[in-house]
Amino acid sequence: MGLGSVKFLLNHFSQDSDSGDQVYDNTGKEDVTAFEPTLFIVANVDEDTDIKANFVLDTWTAASDTALDGETGASGGGIGNQSRFAGQIGYIKGDELNGHSYNLGISTEYDYRSLSLGGNWTRSFAEDNFTFSVTPQLFLDKAKDFDLENKKEIDFKSRTIWSLDLTGTQLLSPTDLIQFGYTHIQMNGMLNSIAGTVRVDTETTDLFGRQSEKMPSKRIRHALHSKWVHSLSQSSAFHLSYRYYQDDWDIKAHTLEWGPRFSFAQDQYFLMPTLRYYDQTEADFFETSFASEKKHMTSDSDLEEFNSVRYGLAFSSEANTVNVFGYDSDLQWSVGAYHTDRSNDMKYQVLQVGIGLSF
Amino acid sequence: MRFFKVCIFLLIAYFISGCANVKQIERGRMATKIMQLEPQPEEAKFLNSVNSYREGAAGGSSAVGGGCGCN
Numbered sequence: 001m002g003l004g005s006v007k008f009l010l011n012h013f014s015q016d017s018d019s020g021d022q023v024y025d026n027t028g029k030e031d032v033t034a035f036e037p038t039l040f041i042v043a044n045v046d047e048d049t050d051i052k053a054n055f056v057l058d059t060w061t062a063a064s065d066t067a068l069d070g071e072t073g074a075s076g077g078g079i080g081n082q083s084r085f086a087g088q089i090g091y092i093k094g095d096e097l098n099g100h101s102y103n104l105g106i107s108t109e110y111d112y113r114s115l116s117l118g119g120n121w122t123r124s125f126a127e128d129n130f131t132f133s134v135t136p137q138l139f140l141d142k143a144k145d146f147d148l149e150n151k152k153e154i155d156f157k158s159r160t161i162w163s164l165d166l167t168g169t170q171l172l173s174p175t176d177l178i179q180f181g182y183t184h185i186q187m188n189g190m191l192n193s194i195a196g197t198v199r200v201d202t203e204t205t206d207l208f209g210r211q212s213e214k215m216p217s218k219r220i221r222h223a224l225h226s227k228w229v230h231s232l233s234q235s236s237a238f239h240l241s242y243r244y245y246q247d248d249w250d251i252k253a254h255t256l257e258w259g260p261r262f263s264f265a266q267d268q269y270f271l272m273p274t275l276r277y278y279d280q281t282e283a284d285f286f287e288t289s290f291a292s293e294k295k296h297m298t299s300d301s302d303l304e305e306f307n308s309v310r311y312g313l314a315f316s317s318e319a320n321t322v323n324v325f326g327y328d329s330d331l332q333w334s335v336g337a338y339h340t341d342r343s344n345d346m347k348y349q350v351l352q353v354g355i356g357l358s359f
Numbered sequence: 360m361r362f363f364k365v366c367i368f369l370l371i372a373y374f375i376s377g378c379a380n381v382k383q384i385e386r387g388r389m390a391t392k393i394m395q396l397e398p399q400p401e402e403a404k405f406l407n408s409v410n411s412y413r414e415g416a417a418g419g420s421s422a423v424g425g426g427c428g429c430n
Contacts, residue, residue, distance in 0.1 A: 174388060
């Protein structure tokens, strides 16, 4: 039994868009740059027990936040760099038939706080040909909103999210594995996007004719998801996944992802190109601008009707033995790049670099 | 909602009643990285978060939407 593993993963996210109708100053600029270094630690306690932890420190710059606070904030200089700290710790126990895990997480940033609790229970049936898992999660979050009329932040308001995922995985043949599942998500409380605004033609007091967006205080979401992995040879396979989603905000979405997978040099190297297509309808209270004030209003481009295509490539190297502090360990590294084009004039990229050691 | 409930019931009933059709000795390929449902779980965590705050949908492989003010 090994001692465990440590992995450092650096995520970089950049987004370009001039079409965000929710942006306060009417420029539509939604540019975002974010760095998210993450540390993953796994400690093997015994043959059946692991302790897992991960720690995240995000920093980012968002054009839309800067526009809002630049107009109204006390500093007058806008919000430059923001940051978020998050951590999660988990306990995992499993034997041949049953597995269970529990996790506790926190996250904090200047306008958002989160406490999360989660679990997972898994049981195998039919000589491990079928596995069924139940995954509940609870987020006890708090978010600040922005009062445009009085030009000040509003104190933290609660946002509670709970979800339940039921997933079954079946071995179909020595070369085929399929998975089906359902996720139910319920959100309650302050669901406004932080700093999200709408343009209202009859608005006369605000400099840019804007009001804060008004979301319903409840959202019930459903997702049916499936995945198929098929082996083509000892060193190649492909996966295909599909998800159907709908919620009571009238959004319906289809997600399709496909990609081959290759291993080289006796599984030392791994290559995975992917293609992901996503399509959604708009929320029933979405408009790019409003003739008059309504009970629920949003112009958030993420809730607009659009489709997107993501092209990705991931590569990793496994198991190069090195000596670290007197311990023989396996060194792994990985790189990944993903580019997404959205039909409502947004593009975003993700770059990932990881390095890890298993002891 | 009725559609979802029927789908879930049928899927669970089908899989739990399924017979053992792949023996242990035949599962050599299933242990390889290319056959994992999620071969890069740490990398996927960030990608799934991006999907959940840039899209109206959530659930399945994507994060459920809590934990940060990103969305």
